[in-house]
Amino acid sequence: MDRLEPQLILKTTPPRGQKSARMRSRLAIDTPELTDKVVIAVHAPAGFGKTFLLTQWRRESLSHGAVVAWLTLDAHDDGARFVQGLGAAMAIGSGRPSFARTFEPGPGPGRDEFEGLTQWLAEVADLGSETVLILDEADALPDATIRHSLTYLLHNAPANLRIIMASRSRLNLQVADLAARGRYATVSTAALRFGVEEAVAILTGRFGAKIDADLCVRLYEVTEGWPLGLQLAISAMEKSSSPGAAIVELSKCTGDIQRYFVDSLVAHLPDEQVTFLTGIALLEMVQPSLCIALTGNPRAAEMLRDLCVSTPIFVESVDSDWVRIHPLARDFLLGRFEKLAPEQRQGFHERAALWLQQHEFLEQAARQYHLAGLPRPAYEMIEKCLYDVMLRGRFSRVLEWVEELEPEAVLSHPRICLAAAWALAMGERQAEAARLITAIEQHPSADEATRCEAAAIETAAAYFADRPDESLALITPWVDRLSTFPIKVQAIVANQIARLTLSQGQPEKARRIFQRAPHYTWSPGLDAIRGFGQWVVGLTYLWEGRMLSSQAALRASLVLAEQDIGRRSPIAVMMASALATVMLERGEVQEASTVLANRMDMVERLASPDAIVLGYITASRLASMQGHGHRGQDLLEALFALGEERDIPRFCIASLGEQIRLHALQGRSDTCQALWRRLEAVTPLIAREQTGLLGPELALMAGVAEAYVLLAKREWEAMLVVLDKAGATAEHLRRGREIVQIKLLRALALKATGEEGTPCLLEAVSLAQENDMQRVVQDTHPDLTKWVQTLQRPTLPAVTAESSAPMPVSRPESATSSVSASRLLTPKEREVLQLLARNLSNKQIALALNVGEETVKWHLKNLFGKFQAGTRQHVVARAYMLGILETAG
Incomplete structure (x- = not known):
């Protein structure tokens, strides 16, 4: 082979692989979305891992036995030099010298490169084997080369050639026909962002036990899956003595992340673009005409488009011209914005408010008027939109406004008052909600529908205070008149009736109530009303112990809630608490930990009592299983303290019951007895007498805890009596997992008394397997697992003579390279x-x-x-x- 030019050798040499980098299985070359594509185009700004993905695909293609050629492109690759580069790349990739002589300059303008391309394509076809051509930095090509030579290459690729190319923006290619025939695929910024599971895997793989799931997810949320941001964060954490401190530094946009933005934005961009970025940083999302109004620069739209291509700080929408500024970049730019003169900042806020008001973005307009020091128009805007913000399920945003607005203003504006009352009721601030409910009912403009909604708010407040009987009494008088009220009110009340029906032990009826209720569809995305209803549906399956059905319902709903409302919104955290419980029961420990991570503070503040118990107990079990037993104990103690603080016995009983179970499994009889005395002291009369909606639930929790106390004391006869009573309650409530757990404990007690416990055990195991409860046997008692294994051992296949034969000895291979x-x-x-x-x-x-x-x-x-x-x-x-x-x- 003739010697190649040094520059061509550099352009055809792939970049050094990162040994510590994690392969992205979600984006593997043989995934169903990519496997049959002839052309794959990867386009995203700098810092999104395009080149790394190309190197991954190169290694995967080589491992499949393909010939792989690599070419890094630049602005000098006109038609002729482009073909020269292709020839050099394939000469090195295939080992055939003839490719290096593909292009030989000849006379006649405008045809040489096409003749060379045709010869090159024929040579590739002659290889007769799978061939992959990788083109990096394709956006650097001259426009003429893209429109002519590259387009010709894509449309004339032989059957054995696959072309992969990466660019910072979409290329000016005529490929509609390729896409229509299913031969062309694109991988864009959204696909290149790390998902939360990927980020957690990368961080735990790098730092191990030094970082927990909460910190991993916090870091993911700070970087929003931006690969370069995550890389910078990892670098900062490696230099820091505390991962938590490094994440705080990252959130404040200091250290390495600040140096990156200084180097990439301030140092390398023209002053005009830096000024432009500083001016638009007061808004999270911008679009071309807004940028023009905000900055007064007629070139603002053009600059926004150029910066979206050249910098990684914008997140583009799929179907609109709106783009969002990455929070890390925005924090950095806001630091520069705050250094502007006060009158300049006020001018930006006023111009932003005016444009947003004119285009019906009322909450954002209210925020800008507020920052501009103009309260009157701010109140006008927030009066019009805050109720809709609440309906979307963004209660945290409503509470932020409640803290900022004057109390008298809230009381004097009915729609602000309604929104605030809902947000306060569905959390821990029911007393504040009660004052607003009274104001709503007494307002002169209140009609029957408004009074019904006020009763629904009061019902929600009682439910979130764990007083379901009070909830039922408040809403029942309105049920017969529901059909005369707007669909929105009907849907809200139906959700509440469905949840109260579940407390009565009727999960199927609860689902039917939700399914038959009129659906209030005022928004294309998931809102608070539908979100709460879908959470109830997932909870009904979990109540019955039907783990697969519950996971299917909750997972789909959680994806929508995170997308439309926010990962840390009340609806999302309630769904996450239930879904994590299901995942843990199905043995998906890491997935459950990721789902629940960085949500527990919101669970405590804004979730319902049953969601709080699910969240705390699951988080405690996960912590113990991951080797953090002290954290698990802290969570149980925190749940007990929360119960005392809010006067909610359910929290105290759940906390003490879980502690009793853990100590009973260790045989600590005295400790269990001490915890039982504390549990008896907090058990209310309704639980002892099993009255009302809440009594049976609390009695069931206390009954299982008492059974474990007796197990630790080895008082088997008394334990069977307690289990009989608890089993009847569980059957009445149709609590699937508790039914299985009680049968398992009963089997243990029967065996200990010399009776036949095997049928009870096998029935419990059968129910657990049918409903995919994979951990209930082990969690109930470790001895049960050994017992089940003993019963199954005779059915294990015998070792055959063939399987016991010695393995043939092969010639030793190199242990150092492959x-x-x-x-x-x-x-x-x-x-x-x-x-x-x-x-x-x-x-x-x-x-x-x-x-x-x-x-x-x-x-x-x-x-x-x-x-x-x-x-x-x-x-x-x-x-x-x-x-x-x-x-x-």
Whole structure:
């Protein structure tokens, strides 16, 4: 092979692989979305891992035995030089020197490059093997080359050629026909962002036990899955003595992240663009005409478009011209905005408010009027929109406004008062909600529908204070008149009746109430009304112990809630508490931890009592299973303290009951007895007498706890009596998991008394398997797991003679390196290369392969040519660089 120009060798050499980088299985080249595509275009701004993804695909293609060529493009690659680069790339990738001579300049304008491309494509087709061409930085190509040469290449690719290209923006290509035939795929910014599970896996893989799921998810939320942001965060954490401190520093946009923005934005961008970015930073989302109004610069739309391409700080919408500024970049830019003169800042706020008001973005307009020091128009805007903000489920935002507005103003504006009352009732501030409910009912404009909604708010407040009987009494008088009220009110009340019906032990009826209720559809996304109803549906399945059905319902709803309302919104955290409980029961420990991570503070503040119990108990069990038993105990103590603080016995009983279970499994009889005395002291009369809606639930929790106390004391006869009573309550309430748990405990007690407990055990195990309760046996008592294994052991297949035969001894392979199955090399050349990497002589290689030394020399000569190398060490180095030779393990 003729020697290539040094510049072409550099352009055709792939970048160094990152050994510590995590392969992205979600974006693997053989995923269903990509596997049949002839052309794959990756486009995203800098910092989103485009080149790393290309190197991953290159390694995957090599491992499948494909010929892979790499070419990094630049602005000098006009038509002729583009073909030269293709020839050099394929010459190195395939080992065929003829590719390097693909393009030879000849006479006649405008046709040479197409003749060269045609010759190159014919040569690729002649290879007869799967071939992958990777083009990096394709946006650097001259526009003429993109429109002519690259388009020609894509449309004339032979059947064995796949083309992958990366660019910072969409290329000006005519590929509609390829897309219509299903041959063209795009991977954009949204796909390149890390998901929360990916981020958690990367961080735990790097830091292990030094970082917990809460910190991982906090970091993910700060970076919003931006790959470069996560990389900078990892760098900062490696330098810091405390991961938590590093995340705080990152959130404040200091340290490495600040240096990145200074270097990439302030130092490298023209002053006009820096000024533009500083001026628009007061808003989270912007669009071209808003930028023009805000800055007064007629070129603002053009600058926004250019910055979206050249910087990684904007998140573009899929179907609109709105873009969102990344929070880290915005924090940095807001620091510069705050340094502007006060009159300049006020001018920006006023211009933003006016444009937003004119375009019906009322809450954002109210915020800007408020920041501009103009309270009158701010109140006008918030009066019009705050109730809708509440309906969307964004209660935290409503509470923020409640804190900022004057109390008299809230009381004097009915719609603000309604919104505030709902937000306060569905949380921990029921007393404040009661004052607003009274104001709503007494306002002169209140009609019957408004009074019904006020009763619904009062019902919600009683439910969130864990007083379901009071809830039922408040809403029942309005049920018969519901059909005369607006659909919105009907849907709200139906959700409440469904939840109260579940407390009566009728989960199927609760689902039917939700399904038959009129659906209030005022918004295309998930809102608070539908979100609460869907949470109730998921909870009904969890109540019955039907884990698969519950997970299916809750997972789909949680995705919508996070997307439309927010990950830390009340609806989302309530769904997450239930979903994490289901996942833990199904053995998905890491997934459950990720779902619940960085939500517990919101669970405590804004979730319902049953969601709070689910969240705390699940978080405690997860912490203990992950080796943080002290944190698990802290969570249980915090739940008890919360119960005392809010006067909610359910929290205290749940906390003490879980502690009793844990100590009983360790045989700590005295500790269990002490905890039981505390539990008896907080058990209310309704639980002892099993009256009302809440009494049976609390009695069931206390009954299971008492059974564990008796288990620790080994008082089996008394334990059977308690279990009989608790089992009847569980059957009445149709609590599926508790039914199985009680049967398992009963089997243990029967066995200990010398009676036959196996039928009870097998029935419980059968129910658990049918409903995919994978942890209930182990969590109820470890001895049950051993018992089940003993019963199943006779059914295990016997070891056959074939399976016990000794394995054949194979020739030892190199423990230090492996060769990818690239078609650049023949099988024998791959063997020679692997032995060459072990620094063996020709004679040693010949002996190892059982061939003559002349044959080895022949293969080495071919390797020198294919790798463009002059020495044996150079061959090995080039093979490592190209990813054909890799370190094993």
